[in-house]
Amino acid sequence: MRSSWFAFLFAAMALLMGQANGQQKAANPAAPGSAQVSNNYDPLLDLPPLPKSQTTLVGGTVHSIDQIRDRLTVQVFGGSSMKLAFDERTHIYRDGMPATQMAIHKGDRVYVDTMLDGTKVFARNIRVVTAAEAADARGQILSNDAGHGRITVQDELSAKPVTFRVTPATVVNNGSGKSSVAELQPGSLVAVKFSPDRRDRDVAQEISVIAALGSEFTFYGRITYLNLSTRTLAVANQSDKKTYDIRFTPASVDVNSLQQGAQVLVKAKFNGTGYTASNIQFMKKKAE
Numbered sequence: 001m002r003s004s005w006f007a008f009l010f011a012a013m014a015l016l017m018g019q020a021n022g023q024q025k026a027a028n029p030a031a032p033g034s035a036q037v038s039n040n041y042d043p044l045l046d047l048p049p050l051p052k053s054q055t056t057l058v059g060g061t062v063h064s065i066d067q068i069r070d071r072l073t074v075q076v077f078g079g080s081s082m083k084l085a086f087d088e089r090t091h092i093y094r095d096g097m098p099a100t101q102m103a104i105h106k107g108d109r110v111y112v113d114t115m116l117d118g119t120k121v122f123a124r125n126i127r128v129v130t131a132a133e134a135a136d137a138r139g140q141i142l143s144n145d146a147g148h149g150r151i152t153v154q155d156e157l158s159a160k161p162v163t164f165r166v167t168p169a170t171v172v173n174n175g176s177g178k179s180s181v182a183e184l185q186p187g188s189l190v191a192v193k194f195s196p197d198r199r200d201r202d203v204a205q206e207i208s209v210i211a212a213l214g215s216e217f218t219f220y221g222r223i224t225y226l227n228l229s230t231r232t233l234a235v236a237n238q239s240d241k242k243t244y245d246i247r248f249t250p251a252s253v254d255v256n257s258l259q260q261g262a263q264v265l266v267k268a269k270f271n272g273t274g275y276t277a278s279n280i281q282f283m284k285k286k287a288e
Contacts, residue, residue, distance in 0.1 A: 050089055055113045055124055058082060062108045067101060072123060074110060084112060086123040094128040104128055137162060137192040138210075140272075144184045151184055151204070153192060164192055164204040174209040181207075187272030188212045211270040219244055219266040219275075220283075226260045233258070235266055246275045253280040 060076040072084045086092075086101065094103040104110070104126065113125040139155040139162075149166045172179045184190065189210040194203060211217070224243060225234035231250075236243050246268050263283040268275040 050124065051115060051117050051122070055115045057111060058114050059111045060109075062104060062106050062110055064106060065101075065104050070101070072104070072112075072126075074112060082114075082121065084114060084123045085117070085120045086126065090123050090126060092126045092128070095130055096127075099128070137164075137194065139190070141184055141186050141188050141190055143186055144181070146182055149181075151181075151207070153190065163202065164194060165202050166204055166207075170204050171206045172209070173206070174212065179209065183212075184209070185213050189270070213270065213272050215270045216278075217268050217270065217275065219246070219264075219268065221263070223258070223260050223262050223264055226258060228255065228258070235264060244275060246277050248277040248280060252277045254282075257282055 060074040063073040063075045111127045137155045139153045142152045152163045191208045193206040219237045221236040221238045265281040267279045268277045
């Protein structure tokens with residue numbers, strides 16, 4: 001009789017343990033060898049993580065905003081309109097302060113970090129700027145009409161060239177000090193500060209020469225891209241944390257030593273369309 005009782009108790013305990021294991025597996029469904037799904041993420045209710053595509057900065061004015069369907073149309077400075085999507089993953093700022101989508105109005109000047117999310121263009125960050133501060137443009141000079149006091153710049157954010165008026169009050173800097181408007185050569189890279197006030201928006205307040213034709217530059221950093229067929233490499237420059245595409249010739253470098261990840265010191269000239277290396281030195285990595 002005692003043995004029958006122990007057999008019944010053992011069977012009951014086994015049944016309870018089996019049910020507990022089954023409930024635990026149901027609460028943590030994961031196929032063998034697959035990554036464990038976070039218990040905090042609900043694919044039906046939660047938004048997916050941001051895509052890992054690169055971001056592109058776009059500047060313009062708000063043409064329209066659909067608060068119901070989370071859609072935004074921006075008239076790009078000097079270009080055509082662009083339709084953007086946004087949602088709870090989007091960070092929105094108004095004059096530097098965190099805000100919601102209700103702070104975006106038609107006619108507002110915005111700068112948007114855009115990225116591809118499947119087939120749509122997604123707004124990762126939206127910055128609304130209403131303060132009357134100097135705005136910026138950056139690009140390459142296409143022409144300098146000194147007689148009429150005008151320069152035309154292919155802005156990085158625009159699909160079309162932008163023309164600025166140059167007045168006696170316009171300040172020109174070439175990196176080593178003040179310069180003159182006559183030294184603004186076509187092909188040079190410049191940064192232009194101008195007033196956001198529509199009445200004086202086409203007036204250049206300050207023009208800074210980033211790279212003039214024939215200027216020599218020194219880049220130091222790691223090679224992040226290498227294409228021997230096109231003789232092009234990219235260097236992540238440590239001084240300004242930017243990456244530069246540089247063309248090279250076999251005479252300027254030991255091609256057999258070129259490899260992605262190498263630390264290099266590159267001396268290059270700006271020719272109006274890009275940088276061409278005159279000398280490339282390989283630097284030894286510091287011991288960790």
